[in-house]
Amino acid sequence: MYIFDAHSDIWMKSVEERRLGDMDYFMDTHFPKLQEGKISGGIFVVYTRTDKKVDSVRYLWREIGGVMGEIRALRKKDAPIDFVKSYREIETAIEAGHFFAIMGIEGLSGIEGDIEQINTLYDLGFRHASLTWNEENHLAAGAAIEDGSKGVTALGEKAIKLMDDLGMIFDVSHLNERSFWEVTEIWKKPMIASHSNSKAILPHRRNITDEQAKAISKSGGVIGVNACGEFLHKNKPHINCYLDNIEHFVNVAGLEAVGIGFDFCDFLRSGSLGSDEKISKGVEGLEDVRTGGAVLEGLKSRGFSGTDIEKIAHGNFLRVIREIIY
Numbered sequence: 001m002y003i004f005d006a007h008s009d010i011w012m013k014s015v016e017e018r019r020l021g022d023m024d025y026f027m028d029t030h031f032p033k034l035q036e037g038k039i040s041g042g043i044f045v046v047y048t049r050t051d052k053k054v055d056s057v058r059y060l061w062r063e064i065g066g067v068m069g070e071i072r073a074l075r076k077k078d079a080p081i082d083f084v085k086s087y088r089e090i091e092t093a094i095e096a097g098h099f100f101a102i103m104g105i106e107g108l109s110g111i112e113g114d115i116e117q118i119n120t121l122y123d124l125g126f127r128h129a130s131l132t133w134n135e136e137n138h139l140a141a142g143a144a145i146e147d148g149s150k151g152v153t154a155l156g157e158k159a160i161k162l163m164d165d166l167g168m169i170f171d172v173s174h175l176n177e178r179s180f181w182e183v184t185e186i187w188k189k190p191m192i193a194s195h196s197n198s199k200a201i202l203p204h205r206r207n208i209t210d211e212q213a214k215a216i217s218k219s220g221g222v223i224g225v226n227a228c229g230e231f232l233h234k235n236k237p238h239i240n241c242y243l244d245n246i247e248h249f250v251n252v253a254g255l256e257a258v259g260i261g262f263d264f265c266d267f268l269r270s271g272s273l274g275s276d277e278k279i280s281k282g283v284e285g286l287e288d289v290r291t292g293g294a295v296l297e298g299l300k301s302r303g304f305s306g307t308d309i310e311k312i313a314h315g316n317f318l319r320v321i322r323e324i325i326y
């Protein structure tokens with residue numbers, strides 16, 4: 001049984017280490033940890049910084065440059081990891097016993113509303129994107145924007161339609177509620193919330209309501225439950241809170257709509273993020289990527305059957321990926 005992790009910031013760390021001179025950081029450090037955590041595939045995102053200290057356009061393209069260098073180096077070494085652009089390539093990777101990663105973009109602030117750049121991202125191999133991180137940008141309003149009049153912009157609508165045309169995975173994590181509901185009017189394929197927890201369990205601006213969870217399910221999509229402590233419990237995040245979120249979404253949105261999107265913070269450089277996701281509050285029993293298997297064990301002890309666990313661990317996300325990028 002393996003896990004598909006729908007949200008991983010792994011590049012942030014490995015690209016930085018490469019710049020500092022450690023050319024083997026990914027294979028020496030990340031890869032064994034992923035294997036220990038029973039993770040065999042996932043969405044690896046390039047994150048767009050949006051704080052005022054940084055030029056988000058420069059930041060985005062610099063990170064992409066770093067990632068492209070990393071991918072080329074891994075290919076040269078024949079590393080057992082495939083950067084996949086379709087479901088068929090995932091099948092090939094699984095057959096070969098390789099790890100597989102879909103390239104994604106967390107927040108499109110770095111294109112500054114120049115939506116034709118989504119074509120470029122697609123041609124570089126990116127098959128996933130979300131419109132925003134927590135900020136408001138040219139395309140939509142993110143989770144930090146509580147002004148109910150701010151949602152998806154006209155450009156944002158064009159971006160969504162372009163992603164639909166190209167065949168990209170659309171991620172609603174990080175949107176504010178108004179943007180979310182406007183997206184549901186535009187995007188007619190299954191949508192994913194790659195790393196979002198339940199607002200009914202913990203009222204945090206990054207968590208989603210039961211109505212949102214049901215809408216994702218209705219689209220045929222999947223919610224990846226997030227292991228970042230801040231979104232799990234106010235004071236004492238524990239793996240049980242993580243399992244509670246899975247159970248809650250299964251009850252509210254159905255078994256077919258739940259998956260895993262760990263968002264492990266040990267990949268982040270200190271100070272690399274603005275607010276919410278800055279601090280990894282140690283989640284007891286789910287401290288880092290190596291503990292991924294504990295979720296599978298936890299689900300088993302809560303009475304989930306083998307087939308149910310398989311759907312949550314990877315089956316549901318792969319179903320959506322197959323539908324969107326066959």
Ligand SMILES: [Zn+2]
Pocket residue numbers: 106174195263277
């Ligand atoms: Zn995030």
